[in-house]
Amino acid sequence: MNNRFREEIEEEEAQLEEVEVKPKRKGPEKDNFLKKFLTDGVVSKEAATEALPFLIFISVLCMLYIANSHMAVKNIRDIDKLNKEVKELSWEYKSLKADLMFKSKLTEVAKKVDTLGIKELTEPPNKIIVSNNEH
8 A cells, every 4th residue: 555655656756857847047156056055054064063052152141131131120110119118108107197296286185185084284283392301
């Protein structure tokens, strides 16, 4: 079975070789360059093998460069996030400070303590004098 298919493929290849379509040539230099490029390649195997350590070094540098840029972007995002948090905490501090200043006024303290039954003094406090012999 394999031989039959192989024979059919060989017959088709033979027919294609007989019916060659010749492309228009613009010049012998282009045809030679194209043929040389497709058969030999741009770089020989030996040159590619010799350049392999340098290519690995370049690829490692590229990976480090990409990782560095990702870390820089992450740091910038963290800095922005912390700046926003600092602003919010600053606003909270200022509002709490203003609230404390308002609540520590004499009239506000008097209103709060009035519920406990403590009232403001209307007369000045008395001074207690203790002599040295009385202890």
